[in-house]
Amino acid sequence: MSGSLWLKPPGPEGPWVHIAHAASARRPSPGATDTLPVLPGPGHGPRDSGADPLDELAGRFGAFVAAAVHPDEIAAVLESDGMTDEHIRLTYGRDDSFTLAEELYARVPRSFPEPDALPDPWKVSLTACLLRGLIFALPGLAYLLGEPLLEGPPDRLGLPAGTLTLLAGALIGWVWDQTLSHRAYTWLGLGDRAAAGRTLLVGAPVGALLGTAAAFAVPGGPRFSYAFAAGQALYVGAATVLLVLRRERLLLAALGPMAAGSVLALFTDPPVPLRVALLLVSLTAACSLALRELPLAEGVRAAVRRILPRLPLGGAPVRTKPHPGGGGGTVRWRMLRGAEEEHGRRGPRIGDSVPYGVFGLGTGLLVLYAALGEVLTGGPAEAVAAPSAVALTLSMGPAEWLLHRFRSGSLAGLRAARSPRAFRRRMLTTLARCLAVYLTVLLLLGTTGTLLWPQAPGLTWDRVATLLLLGAVMWTGLLLQSFGAVRPAAAVCAAAAAAQSLALLAGAGQPRLVQLAVAGAAAGVLAVLVCLLLGRATAHR
Numbered sequence: 001m002s003g004s005l006w007l008k009p010p011g012p013e014g015p016w017v018h019i020a021h022a023a024s025a026r027r028p029s030p031g032a033t034d035t036l037p038v039l040p041g042p043g044h045g046p047r048d049s050g051a052d053p054l055d056e057l058a059g060r061f062g063a064f065v066a067a068a069v070h071p072d073e074i075a076a077v078l079e080s081d082g083m084t085d086e087h088i089r090l091t092y093g094r095d096d097s098f099t100l101a102e103e104l105y106a107r108v109p110r111s112f113p114e115p116d117a118l119p120d121p122w123k124v125s126l127t128a129c130l131l132r133g134l135i136f137a138l139p140g141l142a143y144l145l146g147e148p149l150l151e152g153p154p155d156r157l158g159l160p161a162g163t164l165t166l167l168a169g170a171l172i173g174w175v176w177d178q179t180l181s182h183r184a185y186t187w188l189g190l191g192d193r194a195a196a197g198r199t200l201l202v203g204a205p206v207g208a209l210l211g212t213a214a215a216f217a218v219p220g221g222p223r224f225s226y227a228f229a230a231g232q233a234l235y236v237g238a239a240t241v242l243l244v245l246r247r248e249r250l251l252l253a254a255l256g257p258m259a260a261g262s263v264l265a266l267f268t269d270p271p272v273p274l275r276v277a278l279l280l281v282s283l284t285a286a287c288s289l290a291l292r293e294l295p296l297a298e299g300v301r302a303a304v305r306r307i308l309p310r311l312p313l314g315g316a317p318v319r320t321k322p323h324p325g326g327g328g329g330t331v332r333w334r335m336l337r338g339a340e341e342e343h344g345r346r347g348p349r350i351g352d353s354v355p356y357g358v359f360g361l362g363t364g365l366l367v368l369y370a371a372l373g374e375v376l377t378g379g380p381a382e383a384v385a386a387p388s389a390v391a392l393t394l395s396m397g398p399a400e401w402l403l404h405r406f407r408s409g410s411l412a413g414l415r416a417a418r419s420p421r422a423f424r425r426r427m428l429t430t431l432a433r434c435l436a437v438y439l440t441v442l443l444l445l446g447t448t449g450t451l452l453w454p455q456a457p458g459l460t461w462d463r464v465a466t467l468l469l470l471g472a473v474m475w476t477g478l479l480l481q482s483f484g485a486v487r488p489a490a491a492v493c494a495a496a497a498a499a500q501s502l503a504l505l506a507g508a509g510q511p512r513l514v515q516l517a518v519a520g521a522a523a524g525v526l527a528v529l530v531c532l533l534l535g536r537a538t539a540h541r
């Protein structure tokens with residue numbers, strides 16, 4: 001896809017931050033400007049009186065003419081060289097620059113030299129992505145460690161005691177975590193780490209309170225389930241802080257005691273005090289490390305100023321206006337207006353982050369139904385397909401790496417393709433390859449988890465199909481999200497989750513077939529959106 005003749009090859013760009021902002025595929029290198037090139041001057045030696053002046057001009061401009069995709073580009077270069085129409089008529093016998101450009105375009109063969117090799121801005125470490133996927137899945141081991149403390153009669157749906165209590169808090173955490181993460185990442189993208197820290201400092205505790213409140217709103221759970229749900233909510237807030245600020249290794253170290261205790265619980269029966277102690281150690285470590293990364297003192301002061309009226313300093317008068325109730329009373333006029341007042345109009349809007357929360361809710365419900373769909377409709381407790389949920393969680397590491405590989409492939413396609421059709425073919429090929437690799441990894445994880453998980457239901461054809469379709473939904477949804485098209489992705493996932501919820505409440509259809517139909521429809525719609533959006537070269541710039 002050729003650009004203007006005077007555009008230099010794009011310079012290196014930093015990779016996009018955690019599925020947030022798409023980088024420009026053709027940004028000039030540092031120091032480059034959108035100016036016309038300095039053309040070689042005419043020779044100073046003796047000129048053959050019988051030579052065609054157009055041949056001499058074609059020799060001077062040959063490289064630019066050969067790489068032009070339209071005569072108008074050549075005309076622009078001629079005019080930039082100072083050639084007026086009068087000079088062209090006297091020297092070359094043509095009417096104007098456009099006529100001369102057309103003759104040069106016809107005389108010089110087309111030649112499109114390959115651009116210089118450039119660093120790949122989308123190259124990321126596979127190890128780092130796998131580490132993130134492991135961190136996403138490791139907290140699930142806490143349920144193994146705390147299982148004896150959740151003993152009690154099954155709830156009215158036949159689920160293990162405390163399951164609904166923990167799920168209620170987890171769903172709120174998924175929604176709030178996605179929304180808060182996007183807002184903090186946006187501040188980081190604007191180069192304001194302090195504002196990102198303040199956002200996390202206020203948002204993480206609020207999310208923990210909301211998750212705890214949702215868990216306590218579910219009646220009938222074991223007493224320890226509410227304490228466990230509160231710890232779960234606190235951990236989600238701390239993990240969000242550490243992941244946004246790229247402190248994955250610190251979070252992995254904090255999870256170490258809990259993970260070690262869970263592995264120990266597979267072979268022995270640790271006493272209850274030890275189980276509780278290991279859970280508390282990991283939770284305390286995660287929260288402490290998160291607090292260490294945040295501008296706590298500054299953040300507290302900023303939060304207080306946002307809530308309370310600003311007090312006069314140094315005897316400065318406070319602007320007042322009459323109290324609405326009359327009687328000559330006054331109220332303080334000036335209040336802090338948050339980040340938008342501090343940073344002007346460049347601050348992110350809260351409404352821009354909401355679709356990410358909706359996306360998290362939709363995908364979270366779909367994964368939940370894949371694991372518990374049959375049990376929620378009255379099936380046996382043995383039908384819990386926990387390995388599918390674990391496989392989808394673990395696969396998020398490879399998914400992130402493959403999203404970067406797709407962006408890298410689309411960037412290479414922009415540089416190499418010679419037509420929109422050729423670019424579309426390259427894009428579709430890259431998309432199919434990355435999605436196939438991801439689904440293969442997901443299938444291997446699901447199969448391995450089913451073989452290793454005690455009393456896990458077998459991977460029948462419908463379970464396999466549902467797992468792969470859900471994987472396609474999540475990967476294509478994340479791909480659209482990385483290009484900024486989060487609203488359609490969120491709408492599709494939320495609609496799919498709503499449809500499955502209605503079918504569950506109405507008792508319509510066999511649960512496995514409903515899951516398969518919903519996941520297939522959502523995957524098909526998202527695939528169409530991906531092809532429509534990403535087939536346009538401008539979407540990748």
